[in-house]
Amino acid sequence: MEKDLSHILNHLGEDRELYFNSVSPPLMQSSNFHFPTVADMRAAWPREFDAPLYSRGVNPTVSILRKKLAALEGAEDALVFSSGSGAIAAAVMSQVKAGDHLICVQKPYSWTGKLIENTLSQYGITYSMVDGTALSAIEEAICANTKLILLESPLSMTFELQDLRGVAAIAQKRGITTIVDNSYSTPLYQRPLEMGIDLVIHSASKYLNGHSDLVAGVIAGPKHLVRSIMKTEFMTFGACIAPNDAWLILRGLRTLPVRMERISKNGVAIAQFLNDHPRVERVSYPMSPSHQQHALALRQMTGAGGLMGLWLKAETIQEVERFCDALTRFLIAVSWGGHESLIWPVCAWYEDEQNGSSHYPWNLIRVSIGLEDSEALVEDLSQALDSM
Numbered sequence: 001m002e003k004d005l006s007h008i009l010n011h012l013g014e015d016r017e018l019y020f021n022s023v024s025p026p027l028m029q030s031s032n033f034h035f036p037t038v039a040d041m042r043a044a045w046p047r048e049f050d051a052p053l054y055s056r057g058v059n060p061t062v063s064i065l066r067k068k069l070a071a072l073e074g075a076e077d078a079l080v081f082s083s084g085s086g087a088i089a090a091a092v093m094s095q096v097k098a099g100d101h102l103i104c105v106q107k108p109y110s111w112t113g114k115l116i117e118n119t120l121s122q123y124g125i126t127y128s129m130v131d132g133t134a135l136s137a138i139e140e141a142i143c144a145n146t147k148l149i150l151l152e153s154p155l156s157m158t159f160e161l162q163d164l165r166g167v168a169a170i171a172q173k174r175g176i177t178t179i180v181d182n183s184y185s186t187p188l189y190q191r192p193l194e195m196g197i198d199l200v201i202h203s204a205s206k207y208l209n210g211h212s213d214l215v216a217g218v219i220a221g222p223k224h225l226v227r228s229i230m231k232t233e234f235m236t237f238g239a240c241i242a243p244n245d246a247w248l249i250l251r252g253l254r255t256l257p258v259r260m261e262r263i264s265k266n267g268v269a270i271a272q273f274l275n276d277h278p279r280v281e282r283v284s285y286p287m288s289p290s291h292q293q294h295a296l297a298l299r300q301m302t303g304a305g306g307l308m309g310l311w312l313k314a315e316t317i318q319e320v321e322r323f324c325d326a327l328t329r330f331l332i333a334v335s336w337g338g339h340e341s342l343i344w345p346v347c348a349w350y351e352d353e354q355n356g357s358s359h360y361p362w363n364l365i366r367v368s369i370g371l372e373d374s375e376a377l378v379e380d381l382s383q384a385l386d387s388m
């Protein structure tokens with residue numbers, strides 16, 4: 001019963017008799033929690049990481065969310081952060097120190113790359129950015145001082161996968177920790193811990209919350225790792241989530257399965273439409289048979305979200321811009337995972353075809369499909385492709 005999805009989303013972690021049998025959980029908008037006597041306060045210190053004392057550590061609204069997120073990932077415990085990047089920084093820094101080496105998949109989420117290349121490199125941590133489609137490339141990059149392999153599968157701009165079971169097996173033999181950013185798949189469509197990965201990370205700003213109204217992050221994993229991160233990086237960096245945002249994620253989670261069902265159905269339909277269109281050079285979507293790692297996708301994912309890469313057949317940036325500006329049902333914006341369909345055109349980072357500040361090509365557009373009617377979206381894409 002504990003593992004049943006409906007039970008997790010509707011009941012797990014909610015002690016309704018403690019708060020007037022209210023169906024919706026209380027928003028504990030409080031920074032601190034008082035004690036009736038000095039003796040009570042003294043007795044509370046050893047339980048600082050378990051019971052409410054100060055909301056940077058434990059807050060009752062956040063605790064309900066932690067229990068649900070851990071159960072969703074099949075993890076013993078979870079922590080919730082004020083952003084996905086905050087969660088990634090805490091998880092990565094918990095596993096490496098000066099003199100260590102880490103391996104990260106090439107082209108990760110931009111601020112994950114910057115954490116490694118710009119920040120950690122200042123503290124004596126060396127790294128290799130490796131092509132994640134080849135298991136052998138990851139294995140060959142391992143050095144005597146490699147402590148961590150950081151993955152993101154599928155990648156959130158170009159959607160190549162890494163073989164999670166394969167990487168976990170290589171790492172376990174050598175005592176190397178593995179972390180995967182699972183934001184794209186959600187715990188519904190990919191279960192990294194069951195494949196031997198040590199820690200899972202999410203940007204909860206995306207599908208977990210699902211309404212484009214907050215920024216948050218998650219770490220889920222075994223009790224000993226999560227507790228160690230809580231006592232050090234979580235408490236010292238202080239990237240804790242506001243109780244109000246945790247409450248909103250609890251509300252967002254109630255509909256996670258129906259949202260994902262709709263988004264994934266839409267995603268498949270849109271990817272197929274785009275794949276067949278003469279103005280499209282390439283679509284990268286793990287659940288399309290045309291994806292170069294489709295077989296691996298079927299082995300380690302049970303579905304895909306609505307995020308995909310679209311490479312237009314275009315001679316000039318102006319053609320790409322005409323396509324983007326002609327869309328009426330898609331907003332031009334970063335981020336993804338909400339109710340609304342979005343496009344993020346890489347050409348917005350280019351002055352012209354030769355001069356860009358992005359290492360992605362200017363004809364690439366990241367498309368995020370939302371909850372809208374898929375026929376309306378196809379119609380809109382179709383007229384925009386015609387107007388290029």
Ligand SMILES: *Cc1c(COP(=O)(O)O)cnc(C)c1O
Binds near residue numbers: 084203206215217
């Ligand atoms: C958005 C995103 C992040 C960062 O999360 P924030 O909540 O924006 O800090 C990390 N990984 C992936 C794959 C993302 O899309």
